[in-house]
Amino acid sequence: PLELWHIGGPVVKGFGRGSKVLGIPTANLSTEGYSTLLSEHPSGVYFGWAGLSTRGVFKMVMSIGWNPYFDNTEKTIEPWLLHDFDEDFYGEELHLVIVGYIRAEANFPTLESLIAKIHEDRKIAETALDLPLYSKYRDDPYLRISV
Numbered sequence: 001p002l003e004l005w006h007i008g009g010p011v012v013k014g015f016g017r018g019s020k021v022l023g024i025p026t027a028n029l030s031t032e033g034y035s036t037l038l039s040e041h042p043s044g045v046y047f048g049w050a051g052l053s054t055r056g057v058f059k060m061v062m063s064i065g066w067n068p069y070f071d072n073t074e075k076t077i078e079p080w081l082l083h084d085f086d087e088d089f090y091g092e093e094l095h096l097v098i099v100g101y102i103r104a105e106a107n108f109p110t111l112e113s114l115i116a117k118i119h120e121d122r123k124i125a126e127t128a129l130d131l132p133l134y135s136k137y138r139d140d141p142y143l144r145i146s147v
């Protein structure tokens with residue numbers, strides 16, 4: 001189903017595995033205020049658009065869930081903004097418009113296979129977000145954050 005939802009908040013530090021171990025710098029979103037949404041939304045990989053207060057609007061692919069590979073005890077929201085940034089943006093306000101779902105969260109036998117799958121997700125998201133069906137949401141006013 002095509003679902004459209006909006007979430008936002010400050011970027012917080014994750015468990016620190018993202019950029020270092022995986023080479024996939026995810027910008028964890030604070031889950032404060034989202035416990036109901038988090039419990040109701042199936043874990044999995046979603047895609048959409050991300051607006052950062054001082055930097056603009058970018059494609060993103062994200063994981064919501066428990067990261068079975070790492071056995072987390074907390075459900076997290078981890079968007080990966082598909083852009084090369086020169087510096088971190090912890091604390092910055094991040095707004096997400098989620099437009100589609102790719103797959104359920106999974107476990108993997110090796111770190112390499114997890115990384116390969118996440119890069120597949122990225123390609124799917126990048127291609128899908130160029131389709132008129134999804135690219136139009138780039139103009140969603142929720143992504144333009146006034147500071």
Ligand code: FMN
Nearest residue numbers: 014015016017018062063067068069080105106121
């Ligand atoms: N973790 C899993 O255990 N299983 C998955 O299926 C999975 N899919 C992901 C898909 C995408 C698009 C992204 C960005 C992450 C996914 N992850 C998955 C989460 C990574 O394991 C996670 O980003 C990593 O634990 C880094 O977390 P940290 O930033 O909190 O350190």
